[in-house]
Amino acid sequence: MQQVIVGLVVxxxxxxxxxxxxxRIVRRxxxxxxxxxxxxxxxxxxxxx
Amino acid sequence: xxxxxxxxxxxxPRIALVGNPNCGKTALFNALTGSxxxxxxxxxxxxxxxxxxxxxxxxxxxxxxxxxGTYSLRARSPDEEVTRDVVLGRFRGEAEPDLLVxxxxxxxxxxxxxxxxxxxxxxxxxxxxxxxxxxxxxRGIEIDVDRLSAExxxxxxxxxxxxxxxxxDLLKRIDAAAEGLxxxxxxxxxxxxxxxxxxxxxxxxxAERIIKLAVRPPTRPDTWTTRLDTVLLNPxxxxxxxxxILFFMFQAVFTWAQPVMDGxxxxxxxxSAWINGTxxxxxxxxxxxxxxxxxxxxxxxxxxQIVILFTFIILLEDFGYMPRAAFLMDKxxxxxxxxxxxxxxxxxxxxxxxxxxxxTRVIDNRRDRLATIMVAPLMTCSARIPVYTLIISxxxxxxxxxxxxxxxxxxxxxxxxxxxxxxxxxxxVMRRLVWRGTVEPFLMELPxxxxxxxxxxxxxxxxRAKAFLQRAGTTILSIMILIWFLSSFPGAPExxxxxxxxxxxxxxxxxxxxxxxxxxxxxxxxxxxxxPGMAAREVAVAALGTVYAVGGGEENVSxxxxxxxHSWSLATALSFLAWYVFAPQCASTLGVVRRETxxxxxxxxxxxxxxxxxxLASLATYHIAASLGWA
Numbered sequence: 001m002q003q004v005i006v007g008l009v010v011x012x013x014x015x016x017x018x019x020x021x022x023x024r025i026v027r028r029x030x031x032x033x034x035x036x037x038x039x040x041x042x043x044x045x046x047x048x049x
Numbered sequence: 050x051x052x053x054x055x056x057x058x059x060x061x062p063r064i065a066l067v068g069n070p071n072c073g074k075t076a077l078f079n080a081l082t083g084s085x086x087x088x089x090x091x092x093x094x095x096x097x098x099x100x101x102x103x104x105x106x107x108x109x110x111x112x113x114x115x116x117x118g119t120y121s122l123r124a125r126s127p128d129e130e131v132t133r134d135v136v137l138g139r140f141r142g143e144a145e146p147d148l149l150v151x152x153x154x155x156x157x158x159x160x161x162x163x164x165x166x167x168x169x170x171x172x173x174x175x176x177x178x179x180x181x182x183x184x185x186x187x188r189g190i191e192i193d194v195d196r197l198s199a200e201x202x203x204x205x206x207x208x209x210x211x212x213x214x215x216x217x218d219l220l221k222r223i224d225a226a227a228e229g230l231x232x233x234x235x236x237x238x239x240x241x242x243x244x245x246x247x248x249x250x251x252x253x254x255x256a257e258r259i260i261k262l263a264v265r266p267p268t269r270p271d272t273w274t275t276r277l278d279t280v281l282l283n284p285x286x287x288x289x290x291x292x293x294i295l296f297f298m299f300q301a302v303f304t305w306a307q308p309v310m311d312g313x314x315x316x317x318x319x320x321s322a323w324i325n326g327t328x329x330x331x332x333x334x335x336x337x338x339x340x341x342x343x344x345x346x347x348x349x350x351x352x353x354q355i356v357i358l359f360t361f362i363i364l365l366e367d368f369g370y371m372p373r374a375a376f377l378m379d380k381x382x383x384x385x386x387x388x389x390x391x392x393x394x395x396x397x398x399x400x401x402x403x404x405x406x407x408x409t410r411v412i413d414n415r416r417d418r419l420a421t422i423m424v425a426p427l428m429t430c431s432a433r434i435p436v437y438t439l440i441i442s443x444x445x446x447x448x449x450x451x452x453x454x455x456x457x458x459x460x461x462x463x464x465x466x467x468x469x470x471x472x473x474x475x476x477x478v479m480r481r482l483v484w485r486g487t488v489e490p491f492l493m494e495l496p497x498x499x500x501x502x503x504x505x506x507x508x509x510x511x512x513r514a515k516a517f518l519q520r521a522g523t524t525i526l527s528i529m530i531l532i533w534f535l536s537s538f539p540g541a542p543e544x545x546x547x548x549x550x551x552x553x554x555x556x557x558x559x560x561x562x563x564x565x566x567x568x569x570x571x572x573x574x575x576x577x578x579x580x581p582g583m584a585a586r587e588v589a590v591a592a593l594g595t596v597y598a599v600g601g602g603e604e605n606v607s608x609x610x611x612x613x614x615h616s617w618s619l620a621t622a623l624s625f626l627a628w629y630v631f632a633p634q635c636a637s638t639l640g641v642v643r644r645e646t647x648x649x650x651x652x653x654x655x656x657x658x659x660x661x662x663x664x665l666a667s668l669a670t671y672h673i674a675a676s677l678g679w680a
Contacts, residue, residue: 002333009336013530016523 061102062227063112063144065135067168068152069161070118071496073180075099076210077152078115081220085508086115097407098131098140106217107224114146117410120160122167123243126413136171137241148174148226150219155185155192155207156497158264162256165201170241175203176222182207182215184499189267197263211502274497278373287377294370298361299465300458302434303441306353313353317346332537339598340533341526347594347609348587349521351435356514358431362399363509367501371396372493385473386480387424388417389493395421395472398428400513402638406645416484422645423479423655424472426638427631429465431517432586436629437464439590443610444622467630471662525591528581532592536577536599550600559596569628569667570621570680574600579634586634620674627670631663 030036066074075086082101099115116135117128124133131140138145151168153161168175177198179185185192198205204222208215244252281287321342328334365371375392382391390412398405405425412418429437438461445457532555541549550556558580559573566576574596582589597612613622633639639652646652674680 002331006332006336010530010534013527013534016527017531 061110061112062147063114064148064150064223065114065116065146066150066152067116067132067136067164068118068180069120069154069157069164069494071494072118072152072154072161073208073210074118074152075115077150077178077180077208077216078113080210080213080216081113085512097128097410098135098143105220105224105227107220107227109224109227111223111227119164121164122171122241127410127418129413131410136168136173137239146173148176148223150176150178151203152178152180152208152210155179155182156188156190157494158192159256159260160494162201162259163252165203166252166255167241167244169201169203170239172239172241174226176219176226177201177203177205178210178215178219179205179207180210183209183212184497189269191265193263193265197259200259200262211505277498278495281370281373282376284377284380287373291374291377294365295465296462298358299462300455301361302354302357303438303455303458303461305357309353310350313350314346317342317350321346335537335599336530336533339537340529340595343598343609344529344532344591344595345521345526347439348435348525348591349518351438351587351590352514352517354434354438355431355517356510358434359400359510359513360506363506364501367499367505369496369498372495375493376495381473382476385477386484387420387473387476388412388414391417391421394425395428398425398430401430401432402426402428402635403641406638406641409645419646419651420476420479420484422642422651423658424476426633426635426655426659427468427472427475429468429630430586430635431513432635433464433629435587435590437461437626439593439610439613440622440626443613443617444619464626464630471630475658475662520585524584525588528584528588529591529595532577532581532595533599536596548600550596553599555596568671569664570618570624570671570675571628571667572617572621574616575621575625582634583636585637586629589634618674619679620671621680623674623679624667624671627666628663631659631666633659633663 027036066078068074078084078099078101079086082103084099084101086099097117100112101115102110102112104110114135116132119129119132122133122136124130134140135143135146136149149168149171151161151165153165165175165177179192179194179197182192192207194205194207206215206219206222208219210216281290321338324334324337324342328337365374371393374396375389378392379389382389387395391409393411394405394408396405397408402425405428406422409418409421409425412421441457441460445460448456450456450459535555535558536550536553538553541547541552545552551560555577556573559577562576563571563573566579571579574593577596578589578592581592593613594609597609597616617625633656639656642652642655643649671680
């Protein structure tokens, strides 16, 4: 039981630490696939400026 | 002039707060939106547009933009360009504002009236908020609000943003504008263009004419600011006072924080003892005591020092002392090749290099700006405090010197001075070798002294304390759990004689990398701490707490200082301090440098030069200390 709890806590911590990098990769892929607008000023920006 | 609602485009109405630097735009933004953006008594606090929203008493949901301060729409620096572009509707991705609220410092109308006259040429609906109206009244400045409004042709509302006074009237005016009940649009269309010298002079004459009609100067001029400035801006006495203030600040950081730190330590130690007595020996208990409490607890104990340091900084900011300090330092900074405007970014870097680097947007010359960005991380940020304090507390005796001064406080002061001197030295070398040329002259408005606002002080300190605790409870906690895991697995094999941590992943990585840092006196535990310390400097302290706790040391927070005192030599400790003065141990700072310079080149150069400096400084420190018999 202790091993399961500790395992879950470690996985959750790893997920938290990796979260920004994962989100960045997901975002980049969505922009590349045209499913999300790119950052303002980029070729994929659709903010109308 | 139009009676039609300027907000009739159907979308959420947008208001832009425009004004001279340090007139209270952000204070008004906070008062309207309930936000807690940083305010201070000096120019250049806001360097990018900030957005908030609120609902007026009339039920209009309004978006409000807080813009960097400017004296004119003829933008000269990146922050002023943001304001000009938003006001003129040229900002990429930003619709034209429906209403411009020009915020004015009522004690200094001369400069802002020129801006108001320029804003009128933009042709957007315009309101003038006469902020700091209470201070103007207190100083005996009599402003005929109705006459001012009539002469300018725009509604004028007196406000005291820090106390939310006048905001009700301002909101009524915004409602009236939204419903098209009040004439606030000059209605001329945009006729603004870059003014010629003659047009600038004509605007100046018009502003002077209106001032004469609507403003009566005090019969007895305020001599309080003038009298204080004769002492505080004196080239000799002023510098001595500045040094004394900084010296006192670091003494206080050490001596005042101690009782509270002892209390927090006792709390964590009690929690650790309680868990040891409650949970059976095993993985879970080790995770909580060695990983979470020993790691996170060893960082959280430094909260009182963070609070004391920021209390001093916010008090000095609110009082209006910081621009004076910039004035005093201008000659020294100019000698090092830094622009006078670099003082505020460098000052912000004492809290954190990230806002400091963003604040370099107030510098218009690219070379001056790059030089400031490259040295900003050398200023001692608050994340270094836990590292410095831990090592100083473990190795520097807690005694007074000269009858009154704490020796630990003196060492801390020395480390801050080392950061400042190294920043000046690096800037000097860069300006001589890379960016040759003269430094442009520095002009900065010195604000009047003000009694610091208690609410702003409490909110400012609370915001920073909360950010510190949030980071301890999220990023540092997560990293410590992973460090604990890497320090605990795999376990020692049957019949192993060395400590179990030597067989763990962290132990193996530490031993493998240690030859690289052996010449500077670092052991393998320090190597393990430096790797997660790249995320943020204070993480290294937490990592040392966890690695030593897992490695068989005591897991209570108080014990880390004793453990270091016994297992490191004085030469190693001094080398570690030297490393932290220079090392680029902060990935977020490198990220923000990439964003601000729009290039990978500058963060790479920063990383290489700072790492080289850190290694050389540690190498020299270690070997000099060793030759003195401290190894």
